[in-house]
Amino acid sequence: MRKVPLSESLRIIGRGSGNWVAGRPLVVSFEVTDACTCYCKHCDHGGPKEESRNLKPADYRRYMETLRPCVVQVSGGEPLMRPDLVEIIRNIKLDSGLPYTILVSNWSEMTEERYLALRAAGINQFSVSLDFPDARHDDFRVYPGLYDHLSYIVPKLGALGHDDIVLNSCITSENVGEIGALAGKAKAWGVNLCYSAYSMRRTGCRDYFLHTAEQLETLNRGLDEVEKLRDSTNWIVNSPSTLQATREYFKNVGTPGCKAGLRFLVVTADGWLQPCSMQFKRYRLEDRERMVEEFTKTNACDECYVSIRSYLDKSFPQLLWENVSGFFSFKTSQA
Ligand SMILES: C[S@@+](CC[C@H](N)C(=O)[O-])C[C@H]1O[C@@H](n2cnc3c(N)ncnc32)[C@H](O)[C@@H]1O
Ligand code: SF4
Ligand code: SF4
Numbered sequence: 001m002r003k004v005p006l007s008e009s010l011r012i013i014g015r016g017s018g019n020w021v022a023g024r025p026l027v028v029s030f031e032v033t034d035a036c037t038c039y040c041k042h043c044d045h046g047g048p049k050e051e052s053r054n055l056k057p058a059d060y061r062r063y064m065e066t067l068r069p070c071v072v073q074v075s076g077g078e079p080l081m082r083p084d085l086v087e088i089i090r091n092i093k094l095d096s097g098l099p100y101t102i103l104v105s106n107w108s109e110m111t112e113e114r115y116l117a118l119r120a121a122g123i124n125q126f127s128v129s130l131d132f133p134d135a136r137h138d139d140f141r142v143y144p145g146l147y148d149h150l151s152y153i154v155p156k157l158g159a160l161g162h163d164d165i166v167l168n169s170c171i172t173s174e175n176v177g178e179i180g181a182l183a184g185k186a187k188a189w190g191v192n193l194c195y196s197a198y199s200m201r202r203t204g205c206r207d208y209f210l211h212t213a214e215q216l217e218t219l220n221r222g223l224d225e226v227e228k229l230r231d232s233t234n235w236i237v238n239s240p241s242t243l244q245a246t247r248e249y250f251k252n253v254g255t256p257g258c259k260a261g262l263r264f265l266v267v268t269a270d271g272w273l274q275p276c277s278m279q280f281k282r283y284r285l286e287d288r289e290r291m292v293e294e295f296t297k298t299n300a301c302d303e304c305y306v307s308i309r310s311y312l313d314k315s316f317p318q319l320l321w322e323n324v325s326g327f328f329s330f331k332t333s334q335a
Contacts, residue, residue, distance in 0.1 A: 001125075001163060001233070001234045011097060012070045015098060019069070023262065025262065025263060025265050026069060026070055027264040027308055028073070028267060030072065030074050030088075031075050031277065032075070034049040037078050037108040037143060040140060041141075041142070042172055045076065049077065061092075066288075067288070072101045074102070076104075076269075080108070080109040089101065089122050090121050093122030101124050101125075103125070104129075106143075112153075124164060127194065128154060129167075129169075130150065130169055130182065132175055134147060135147045136175075151189070154189045158190040166194050169182045170195075172198040172208040177218055179222025182195075183229055187235070192235045192236075193236055195246065196246075196305075197305045197306065201303040209250070209253075210250045216251055223243050245305065254302035255304075256300075259296060260275035260295070260309070261292050262296040264309075265288070273285060273287070281294075
């Protein structure tokens, strides 16, 4: 995975440290639309949605000036459904290079032109969902032809050499046996890989969680295999401690200590603040501190270990070390 240049790394870490002390979020996830091109089995989005109240590109500047995050995720729904996505990114990105900006997408609508335009506008990392290393991906996402499209466009754009594409595989009971094969696919396509973990909270469906001893064994075997594949290029993007915490999340059916609302938060397509994408208590931008008081300080929810949590539930020194050693410029060795 491409490392952030030293000067930019220092700015990100500087702002992150300031936000940590000031009690402002480090990461903000903008869900720029609720609509989606897919109908994934594990997700509550899917299909067309009412879009008339969506924030306009220029509105994002006000959120950035108030929240001042050092990392932004642009997500949805399916963010590539917004024809004005490049303009949104331009309003999120500052001249200083901040924030580090990740586009989380299913890539059904990705083209070379859009990839290059989004890079030029300021996307640092393209996170591409892939649940299976073959056409079972189409069945799970209810989008015929999606896997074929990805197997064409991902290696093609990976070959441009920017090293900013990361496959994002959400581990479920359906694909737990494919952990190693998904890593093989990332390698074959010349891109990076990040695992995340299924949460029952999004849809209430228990079927895709790992419940049996056999499923947990398969998970551990798959992740053991992945640990052996790490090398100095950082192409397995999760840190070892995050993959260890993923094993514990499934084994213990949850991970306590969530800082949603404080260390990270979601801005909905129509401009409300939410603690996370699966907690629907909504606040106005001006009421962020009230969200921390009312929600975060008493939050006992432990029902996910999605990547936004896995970055941020750690202590500040651990977080800094993992990012400094694994992600930003001054890499020494894996934490
Ligand atoms: C909600 S989607 C939005 C962006 C885009 N549509 C996509 O699929 O990448 C973001 C990520 O959430 C994951 N996701 C969906 N449902 C989930 C669940 N129940 N638990 C954990 N992750 C989930 C998806 O696999 C995807 O990688
Ligand atoms: S996971 Fe992404 S692609 Fe699938 S339905 Fe949800 S928002 Fe759409
Ligand atoms: S654990 Fe935290 S981030 Fe996850 S669903 Fe619960 S409140 Fe949201």
